[in-house]
Amino acid sequence: MTTSAVNVILSRKERFEREPDRRSEDFHHHLFELEAEGELVVQRVAGEVVEVPTKYGIAKRIPKAHLWHHKSCGQCGHIPGYSTSIFWIMRKLGYDYLDPEDQTSCTAWNYYASATSNQAAQAAVAVRNFAAAYETGFFPLIHCGTSYGHYKEVRSELLHDAALRAQVRKVMERLGKQLVLPEEIVHYSEWLYAVRDEIAQRAVRDVCNVAVTVHPACHYYKLVEGDAIYDPDVYHGQRTAAVSGLVQALGADLRSYSTFFDCCGFGFRHILVQRDFTRSFSTLRKIEVMRAEADPDVVLTHDTGCVTALDKSQFAAQAHERNVGVPVMSEAQFAALAMGAHPFKVCQLHWHSTNYRPLLEKMGIDWRAAWAEFEEDAKRLSDGRQQFLTWADVDA
Numbered sequence: 001m002t003t004s005a006v007n008v009i010l011s012r013k014e015r016f017e018r019e020p021d022r023r024s025e026d027f028h029h030h031l032f033e034l035e036a037e038g039e040l041v042v043q044r045v046a047g048e049v050v051e052v053p054t055k056y057g058i059a060k061r062i063p064k065a066h067l068w069h070h071k072s073c074g075q076c077g078h079i080p081g082y083s084t085s086i087f088w089i090m091r092k093l094g095y096d097y098l099d100p101e102d103q104t105s106c107t108a109w110n111y112y113a114s115a116t117s118n119q120a121a122q123a124a125v126a127v128r129n130f131a132a133a134y135e136t137g138f139f140p141l142i143h144c145g146t147s148y149g150h151y152k153e154v155r156s157e158l159l160h161d162a163a164l165r166a167q168v169r170k171v172m173e174r175l176g177k178q179l180v181l182p183e184e185i186v187h188y189s190e191w192l193y194a195v196r197d198e199i200a201q202r203a204v205r206d207v208c209n210v211a212v213t214v215h216p217a218c219h220y221y222k223l224v225e226g227d228a229i230y231d232p233d234v235y236h237g238q239r240t241a242a243v244s245g246l247v248q249a250l251g252a253d254l255r256s257y258s259t260f261f262d263c264c265g266f267g268f269r270h271i272l273v274q275r276d277f278t279r280s281f282s283t284l285r286k287i288e289v290m291r292a293e294a295d296p297d298v299v300l301t302h303d304t305g306c307v308t309a310l311d312k313s314q315f316a317a318q319a320h321e322r323n324v325g326v327p328v329m330s331e332a333q334f335a336a337l338a339m340g341a342h343p344f345k346v347c348q349l350h351w352h353s354t355n356y357r358p359l360l361e362k363m364g365i366d367w368r369a370a371w372a373e374f375e376e377d378a379k380r381l382s383d384g385r386q387q388f389l390t391w392a393d394v395d396a
Contacts, residue, residue: 015238023056024226030159031181039165040158040179043134050194055221055230055240061184062194065095068133072144073105074304081348082307082329083143085336086188088346091391092339093198098138103129108150113269119157120167126154127168131177141186145303148187149219152227155181185227187220189242189302192332193229196249204340205363207252212334213296213326214243214254215286215310217303218263243302243331250338255294259285265313266305282313287324298359300331312353327356343367344374345394 035042045061052060067090075082090097107125110117133140142148158165158181169179192199221228221240231241234248239260247254265271265281287310290296301307311328318324333347343349343365349356350371360367377393380386386393 018056024058024224026058027155027159028183031183034159034165039162040181041134043130043139043180043182045139045183052190052194052229053231054226055228056226058226060186060190060227060229062186062190063139064191064195065097066138067095067097067141067191068136068138069097069099070103070106070129070133070140070142070144070147071099072147072304073109074308075143078308079304079311079330079348079351081333081346081351082304085330085332085341085347086143088336088341088391088394089192089199089332089339092202093195095195097141098136100132100136102132106144106147106150108146111150112146113272119164120171122150123154123158123164123168124171126151127158127172127179127181128175128177130182131172131175131180133182134178134180139186140182141188141191143188143304145187145217145219146305148185149223151185152224155185156224187242187302189220189246189331190229192335193242193245196246199246199335199339200249200251203250203338205338205365207250207334207338207363209253210298210359210362211253211255211294211296212247213257213290213294213299214247214260214331215264215299215301215306216240216243216260217301217306219303243300246331246335247300250335252334255296257290257293259289262286264301264303264306264309266309271305271309278309279313279316282309283317283322283324286310287314287317287326288322291323291326296326297362298334298356299326299328300334301328302331314354325354327352327354327359329356337363337365342373342394343370345377345389350374 031042034040045063047066048064050062050064052062054060071083104125107117107122111122130140172179220242228240229242230237231245234241234245244254262285264286265278267278270278290299299310307328307330314324336347337343341347343360357367377389
Protein backbone atom coordinates (compact mmCIF):
# COMPACT_ATOMS: atom_id res chain seq x y z
CA MET A 1 0.00 0.00 0.00
CA THR A 2 1.36 3.45 -0.87
CA THR A 3 2.03 6.16 1.71
CA SER A 4 -0.72 8.35 0.24
CA ALA A 5 -3.25 5.50 0.48
CA VAL A 6 -2.33 4.97 4.14
CA ASN A 7 -2.78 8.67 4.82
CA VAL A 8 -6.25 8.62 3.23
CA ILE A 9 -7.25 5.71 5.47
CA LEU A 10 -5.86 7.42 8.56
CA SER A 11 -7.73 10.63 7.78
CA ARG A 12 -10.98 8.66 7.49
CA LYS A 13 -10.36 7.05 10.87
CA GLU A 14 -9.67 10.40 12.50
CA ARG A 15 -13.29 11.49 12.20
CA PHE A 16 -16.60 9.78 11.51
CA GLU A 17 -20.12 11.08 11.00
CA ARG A 18 -23.00 9.51 12.88
CA GLU A 19 -25.09 8.97 9.76
CA PRO A 20 -28.67 7.80 10.50
CA ASP A 21 -28.52 4.87 8.09
CA ARG A 22 -25.45 3.46 9.85
CA ARG A 23 -26.87 3.53 13.35
CA SER A 24 -27.22 0.30 15.26
CA GLU A 25 -30.67 -0.90 16.24
CA ASP A 26 -31.69 -0.66 19.89
CA PHE A 27 -31.93 -4.38 20.70
CA HIS A 28 -33.70 -3.82 24.06
CA HIS A 29 -37.23 -3.66 22.61
CA HIS A 30 -36.79 -6.98 20.81
CA LEU A 31 -35.21 -8.53 23.90
CA PHE A 32 -38.16 -7.65 26.14
CA GLU A 33 -40.70 -8.64 23.45
CA LEU A 34 -39.19 -12.12 23.30
CA GLU A 35 -39.29 -12.32 27.09
CA ALA A 36 -42.98 -11.38 27.06
CA GLU A 37 -43.60 -14.14 24.51
CA GLY A 38 -41.89 -16.69 26.80
CA GLU A 39 -38.95 -17.23 24.45
CA LEU A 40 -36.27 -16.33 27.00
CA VAL A 41 -35.56 -14.83 30.42
CA VAL A 42 -33.97 -11.38 30.78
CA GLN A 43 -31.70 -10.71 33.75
CA ARG A 44 -32.25 -7.05 34.51
CA VAL A 45 -29.75 -4.51 35.69
CA ALA A 46 -30.57 -3.76 39.34
CA GLY A 47 -29.35 -1.73 42.29
CA GLU A 48 -27.34 1.47 41.86
CA VAL A 49 -26.96 2.08 38.11
CA VAL A 50 -24.87 4.46 36.00
CA GLU A 51 -26.17 5.30 32.51
CA VAL A 52 -23.36 5.79 30.00
CA PRO A 53 -23.52 7.05 26.38
CA THR A 54 -22.83 4.70 23.47
CA LYS A 55 -21.71 5.37 19.91
CA TYR A 56 -25.12 6.26 18.47
CA GLY A 57 -26.65 7.76 21.61
CA ILE A 58 -28.42 4.71 23.07
CA ALA A 59 -27.99 4.78 26.86
CA LYS A 60 -26.31 1.76 28.42
CA ARG A 61 -27.02 0.87 32.05
CA ILE A 62 -24.02 -0.23 34.14
CA PRO A 63 -24.66 -1.75 37.59
CA LYS A 64 -22.15 -0.65 40.22
CA ALA A 65 -22.35 -3.64 42.55
CA HIS A 66 -23.46 -7.26 43.00
CA LEU A 67 -21.48 -8.41 39.97
CA TRP A 68 -20.66 -11.96 38.77
CA HIS A 69 -17.13 -11.96 37.39
CA HIS A 70 -16.81 -13.78 34.06
CA LYS A 71 -13.02 -14.19 34.09
CA SER A 72 -10.63 -14.58 31.15
CA CYS A 73 -8.65 -17.69 30.23
CA GLY A 74 -5.73 -15.59 28.99
CA GLN A 75 -5.68 -13.29 32.01
CA CYS A 76 -5.69 -16.19 34.46
CA GLY A 77 -2.97 -18.00 32.49
CA HIS A 78 -0.65 -15.19 31.39
CA ILE A 79 -1.43 -11.93 33.20
CA PRO A 80 -3.11 -12.82 36.53
CA GLY A 81 -2.53 -9.34 37.97
CA TYR A 82 -5.14 -8.14 35.47
CA SER A 83 -8.00 -9.96 37.21
CA THR A 84 -6.76 -9.40 40.75
CA SER A 85 -6.53 -5.67 40.09
CA ILE A 86 -10.19 -5.59 39.06
CA PHE A 87 -11.17 -7.47 42.24
CA TRP A 88 -8.92 -5.25 44.39
CA ILE A 89 -10.45 -2.02 43.03
CA MET A 90 -13.96 -3.34 43.55
CA ARG A 91 -13.13 -4.22 47.17
CA LYS A 92 -11.56 -0.81 47.81
CA LEU A 93 -14.63 0.97 46.47
CA GLY A 94 -16.86 -1.19 48.67
CA TYR A 95 -18.83 -2.99 45.93
CA ASP A 96 -19.75 -6.63 46.46
CA TYR A 97 -19.12 -9.29 43.84
CA LEU A 98 -19.03 -13.03 43.23
CA ASP A 99 -16.00 -14.91 41.87
CA PRO A 100 -17.81 -18.00 40.54
CA GLU A 101 -16.35 -21.50 40.42
CA ASP A 102 -18.66 -22.86 37.71
CA GLN A 103 -17.83 -20.49 34.85
CA THR A 104 -16.61 -22.04 31.60
CA SER A 105 -14.43 -20.55 28.87
CA CYS A 106 -16.41 -18.56 26.33
CA THR A 107 -14.70 -20.74 23.64
CA ALA A 108 -14.52 -17.74 21.32
CA TRP A 109 -10.99 -18.72 20.36
CA ASN A 110 -12.50 -21.68 18.57
CA TYR A 111 -14.88 -19.36 16.81
CA TYR A 112 -12.45 -16.64 15.78
CA ALA A 113 -9.24 -18.60 15.32
CA SER A 114 -10.19 -21.95 13.87
CA ALA A 115 -13.97 -22.13 13.42
CA THR A 116 -13.88 -25.60 15.01
CA SER A 117 -17.34 -25.35 16.48
CA ASN A 118 -20.89 -24.62 15.38
CA GLN A 119 -23.35 -21.80 15.93
CA ALA A 120 -25.60 -23.61 18.40
CA ALA A 121 -22.70 -24.88 20.51
CA GLN A 122 -21.10 -21.44 20.71
CA ALA A 123 -24.41 -19.82 21.66
CA ALA A 124 -25.15 -22.51 24.24
CA VAL A 125 -21.83 -21.90 26.01
CA ALA A 126 -22.65 -18.20 26.30
CA VAL A 127 -26.18 -18.83 27.55
CA ARG A 128 -24.96 -21.47 30.05
CA ASN A 129 -22.71 -18.83 31.63
CA PHE A 130 -25.48 -16.22 31.60
CA ALA A 131 -27.82 -18.74 33.25
CA ALA A 132 -25.20 -19.58 35.89
CA ALA A 133 -24.95 -15.88 36.76
CA TYR A 134 -28.74 -15.48 36.79
CA GLU A 135 -29.13 -18.36 39.25
CA THR A 136 -26.87 -16.57 41.76
CA GLY A 137 -28.67 -13.22 41.48
CA PHE A 138 -25.38 -11.49 40.61
CA PHE A 139 -25.13 -9.63 37.27
CA PRO A 140 -22.45 -10.81 34.78
CA LEU A 141 -19.37 -8.62 34.29
CA ILE A 142 -17.15 -9.75 31.41
CA HIS A 143 -13.37 -9.47 31.89
CA CYS A 144 -12.18 -10.40 28.38
CA GLY A 145 -12.74 -8.29 25.28
CA THR A 146 -12.97 -11.45 23.18
CA SER A 147 -15.74 -12.91 25.34
CA TYR A 148 -17.48 -9.54 25.36
CA GLY A 149 -17.45 -9.16 21.57
CA HIS A 150 -18.41 -12.77 20.98
CA TYR A 151 -21.28 -12.69 23.48
CA LYS A 152 -22.71 -9.58 21.82
CA GLU A 153 -22.66 -11.38 18.48
CA VAL A 154 -24.36 -14.38 20.10
CA ARG A 155 -27.03 -12.07 21.56
CA SER A 156 -27.76 -10.66 18.11
CA GLU A 157 -27.99 -14.16 16.60
CA LEU A 158 -30.36 -15.37 19.32
CA LEU A 159 -32.60 -12.32 19.03
CA HIS A 160 -33.03 -12.75 15.28
CA ASP A 161 -32.98 -16.53 14.78
CA ALA A 162 -35.91 -18.52 16.21
CA ALA A 163 -34.44 -21.83 15.02
CA LEU A 164 -31.19 -21.12 16.89
CA ARG A 165 -33.15 -20.23 20.04
CA ALA A 166 -34.93 -23.57 19.80
CA GLN A 167 -31.62 -25.43 19.49
CA VAL A 168 -30.06 -23.60 22.42
CA ARG A 169 -33.19 -24.02 24.56
CA LYS A 170 -32.98 -27.78 24.01
CA VAL A 171 -29.34 -27.78 25.18
CA MET A 172 -30.27 -25.72 28.24
CA GLU A 173 -33.09 -28.12 29.10
CA ARG A 174 -30.58 -30.98 29.17
CA LEU A 175 -28.46 -28.88 31.56
CA GLY A 176 -31.43 -27.98 33.74
CA LYS A 177 -31.07 -24.29 32.92
CA GLN A 178 -33.12 -21.56 31.26
CA LEU A 179 -32.35 -19.55 28.12
CA VAL A 180 -31.16 -16.35 29.84
CA LEU A 181 -29.81 -13.14 28.32
CA PRO A 182 -28.75 -10.14 30.42
CA GLU A 183 -30.34 -6.73 29.85
CA GLU A 184 -26.86 -5.43 29.02
CA ILE A 185 -23.57 -7.16 28.24
CA VAL A 186 -21.06 -5.24 30.35
CA HIS A 187 -17.29 -5.23 29.95
CA TYR A 188 -15.18 -4.56 33.04
CA SER A 189 -13.66 -1.44 31.40
CA GLU A 190 -17.19 -0.02 31.12
CA TRP A 191 -17.59 -0.54 34.86
CA LEU A 192 -14.25 1.24 35.43
CA TYR A 193 -15.45 4.09 33.21
CA ALA A 194 -18.74 4.29 35.17
CA VAL A 195 -16.91 4.60 38.52
CA ARG A 196 -13.88 6.53 37.21
CA ASP A 197 -14.49 9.55 39.44
CA GLU A 198 -14.67 7.33 42.55
CA ILE A 199 -11.38 5.73 41.50
CA ALA A 200 -9.78 9.13 40.98
CA GLN A 201 -10.97 10.25 44.44
CA ARG A 202 -9.23 7.22 45.99
CA ALA A 203 -5.94 7.73 44.11
CA VAL A 204 -2.93 8.15 46.41
CA ARG A 205 -0.29 8.54 43.72
CA ASP A 206 0.05 11.53 41.42
CA VAL A 207 0.18 10.35 37.80
CA CYS A 208 -0.04 13.76 36.11
CA ASN A 209 3.52 13.42 34.78
CA VAL A 210 2.92 9.92 33.38
CA ALA A 211 2.47 9.89 29.59
CA VAL A 212 -0.11 7.31 28.50
CA THR A 213 -1.13 5.95 25.13
CA VAL A 214 -4.27 3.81 24.79
CA HIS A 215 -4.85 0.86 22.51
CA PRO A 216 -8.63 0.30 22.25
CA ALA A 217 -9.38 -3.39 21.71
CA CYS A 218 -10.92 -4.36 18.36
CA HIS A 219 -13.35 -6.80 20.02
CA TYR A 220 -14.55 -4.05 22.31
CA TYR A 221 -15.61 -1.41 19.80
CA LYS A 222 -15.47 -2.89 16.28
CA LEU A 223 -17.89 -5.78 16.92
CA VAL A 224 -21.50 -4.67 17.48
CA GLU A 225 -20.03 -1.16 17.46
CA GLY A 226 -23.17 0.63 18.66
CA ASP A 227 -22.79 -0.93 22.12
CA ALA A 228 -19.41 0.66 22.93
CA ILE A 229 -19.07 3.75 25.15
CA TYR A 230 -18.43 7.08 23.38
CA ASP A 231 -18.19 10.29 25.40
CA PRO A 232 -18.18 13.83 23.88
CA ASP A 233 -15.54 14.78 26.47
CA VAL A 234 -13.14 12.07 25.25
CA TYR A 235 -11.67 12.83 21.81
CA HIS A 236 -14.88 14.75 21.06
CA GLY A 237 -16.76 11.48 20.85
CA GLN A 238 -14.70 10.33 17.87
CA ARG A 239 -13.08 7.38 19.66
CA THR A 240 -14.42 5.00 22.23
CA ALA A 241 -14.08 6.47 25.73
CA ALA A 242 -13.34 3.19 27.51
CA VAL A 243 -9.83 3.34 29.03
CA SER A 244 -9.16 6.93 27.83
CA GLY A 245 -11.94 8.30 30.08
CA LEU A 246 -10.35 6.67 33.12
CA VAL A 247 -6.89 7.98 32.15
CA GLN A 248 -8.33 11.50 31.98
CA ALA A 249 -10.10 11.12 35.34
CA LEU A 250 -6.83 10.04 36.97
CA GLY A 251 -5.14 13.13 35.55
CA ALA A 252 -2.48 11.30 33.55
CA ASP A 253 -1.05 12.77 30.34
CA LEU A 254 -3.18 11.10 27.62
CA ARG A 255 -1.35 11.18 24.28
CA SER A 256 -2.55 10.26 20.79
CA TYR A 257 -0.87 8.45 17.90
CA SER A 258 -1.92 7.84 14.31
CA THR A 259 -2.36 4.04 14.35
CA PHE A 260 -4.74 3.95 17.33
CA PHE A 261 -7.41 2.25 15.20
CA ASP A 262 -5.20 -0.67 14.16
CA CYS A 263 -5.31 -4.13 15.69
CA CYS A 264 -2.59 -4.91 18.26
CA GLY A 265 -1.47 -7.68 15.89
CA PHE A 266 -2.91 -10.50 17.98
CA GLY A 267 -5.55 -11.20 15.35
CA PHE A 268 -6.46 -14.68 16.70
CA ARG A 269 -5.35 -16.70 13.68
CA HIS A 270 -2.11 -14.74 13.45
CA ILE A 271 -1.00 -15.45 17.00
CA LEU A 272 -1.65 -19.15 16.43
CA VAL A 273 -0.31 -19.76 12.94
CA GLN A 274 1.70 -16.62 12.01
CA ARG A 275 3.30 -15.54 15.26
CA ASP A 276 6.06 -13.62 13.48
CA PHE A 277 3.37 -11.52 11.81
CA THR A 278 1.83 -10.73 15.22
CA ARG A 279 5.16 -9.74 16.70
CA SER A 280 6.19 -7.55 13.79
CA PHE A 281 2.77 -5.86 13.59
CA SER A 282 2.66 -5.25 17.37
CA THR A 283 6.07 -3.66 17.44
CA LEU A 284 6.48 -1.96 14.04
CA ARG A 285 2.90 -0.81 13.52
CA LYS A 286 1.95 -0.03 17.12
CA ILE A 287 4.77 0.33 19.69
CA GLU A 288 7.29 2.05 17.39
CA VAL A 289 4.64 4.46 16.09
CA MET A 290 3.62 5.30 19.67
CA ARG A 291 7.23 5.95 20.64
CA ALA A 292 7.89 8.13 17.62
CA GLU A 293 4.68 10.16 17.88
CA ALA A 294 3.78 10.18 21.60
CA ASP A 295 6.75 8.83 23.62
CA PRO A 296 4.56 7.15 26.29
CA ASP A 297 5.68 5.88 29.69
CA VAL A 298 3.06 3.14 29.46
CA VAL A 299 0.52 1.67 27.03
CA LEU A 300 -2.89 0.86 28.50
CA THR A 301 -5.45 -1.43 26.95
CA HIS A 302 -8.45 -3.49 28.04
CA ASP A 303 -8.24 -6.90 26.48
CA THR A 304 -6.30 -10.04 27.30
CA GLY A 305 -4.91 -10.59 23.81
CA CYS A 306 -3.89 -6.95 23.40
CA VAL A 307 -1.86 -6.84 26.63
CA THR A 308 -0.25 -10.16 25.75
CA ALA A 309 0.62 -9.25 22.17
CA LEU A 310 1.87 -5.72 22.83
CA ASP A 311 3.86 -6.64 25.96
CA LYS A 312 5.35 -9.98 25.04
CA SER A 313 6.20 -9.15 21.41
CA GLN A 314 8.74 -6.49 22.32
CA PHE A 315 11.56 -8.80 23.43
CA ALA A 316 12.08 -10.06 19.87
CA ALA A 317 12.20 -6.50 18.48
CA GLN A 318 14.64 -5.45 21.22
CA ALA A 319 17.02 -8.15 19.99
CA HIS A 320 17.02 -6.34 16.63
CA GLU A 321 17.57 -2.96 18.34
CA ARG A 322 14.19 -1.59 17.28
CA ASN A 323 12.71 1.46 19.00
CA VAL A 324 10.62 -0.44 21.56
CA GLY A 325 10.63 -0.94 25.33
CA VAL A 326 7.31 0.51 26.58
CA PRO A 327 5.53 -1.31 29.44
CA VAL A 328 2.02 -2.53 28.65
CA MET A 329 -0.75 -3.29 31.12
CA SER A 330 -4.50 -3.03 31.57
CA GLU A 331 -6.02 0.19 32.78
CA ALA A 332 -7.25 -1.81 35.80
CA GLN A 333 -3.63 -2.46 36.83
CA PHE A 334 -2.70 1.19 36.26
CA ALA A 335 -5.68 2.44 38.26
CA ALA A 336 -4.92 -0.01 41.08
CA LEU A 337 -1.31 1.25 41.21
CA ALA A 338 -2.60 4.83 41.38
CA MET A 339 -4.87 3.79 44.27
CA GLY A 340 -1.91 2.33 46.18
CA ALA A 341 -2.05 -1.36 45.19
CA HIS A 342 1.08 -3.44 45.67
CA PRO A 343 2.85 -3.79 42.27
CA PHE A 344 3.58 -7.49 42.79
CA LYS A 345 1.09 -8.86 45.34
CA VAL A 346 -1.91 -7.27 43.56
CA CYS A 347 -0.86 -6.12 40.07
CA GLN A 348 1.64 -8.98 39.62
CA LEU A 349 3.83 -7.05 37.19
CA HIS A 350 6.53 -9.74 37.44
CA TRP A 351 4.47 -11.67 34.87
CA HIS A 352 5.09 -8.90 32.31
CA SER A 353 8.01 -8.99 29.87
CA THR A 354 8.77 -5.36 29.05
CA ASN A 355 10.60 -3.32 31.69
CA TYR A 356 7.99 -1.65 33.93
CA ARG A 357 10.41 -0.43 36.64
CA PRO A 358 11.02 3.08 35.20
CA LEU A 359 7.24 3.60 35.17
CA LEU A 360 6.96 2.56 38.82
CA GLU A 361 9.74 4.98 39.76
CA LYS A 362 7.94 7.78 37.91
CA MET A 363 4.80 6.94 39.90
CA GLY A 364 6.77 7.21 43.14
CA ILE A 365 6.79 3.48 43.85
CA ASP A 366 9.88 1.89 45.45
CA TRP A 367 9.86 -1.31 43.41
CA ARG A 368 12.96 -2.72 45.15
CA ALA A 369 11.28 -2.55 48.57
CA ALA A 370 8.05 -3.95 47.11
CA TRP A 371 9.95 -6.85 45.52
CA ALA A 372 11.64 -7.64 48.85
CA GLU A 373 8.21 -7.79 50.51
CA PHE A 374 6.95 -10.09 47.79
CA GLU A 375 9.96 -12.38 48.18
CA GLU A 376 9.26 -12.68 51.92
CA ASP A 377 5.70 -13.78 51.10
CA ALA A 378 7.03 -16.29 48.56
CA LYS A 379 9.38 -17.77 51.19
CA ARG A 380 6.52 -18.30 53.64
CA LEU A 381 4.51 -20.03 50.92
CA SER A 382 7.50 -22.11 49.82
CA ASP A 383 8.46 -23.43 53.27
CA GLY A 384 4.86 -24.15 54.25
CA ARG A 385 4.42 -21.46 56.91
CA GLN A 386 1.47 -20.15 54.89
CA GLN A 387 -0.77 -21.88 52.37
CA PHE A 388 -1.91 -18.88 50.32
CA LEU A 389 -2.06 -15.07 50.40
CA THR A 390 -5.20 -13.36 51.62
CA TRP A 391 -6.51 -9.89 50.81
CA ALA A 392 -5.26 -8.82 54.25
CA ASP A 393 -1.78 -10.05 53.26
CA VAL A 394 -1.68 -8.07 50.03
CA ASP A 395 -2.70 -4.88 51.83
CA ALA A 396 -0.28 -5.39 54.75
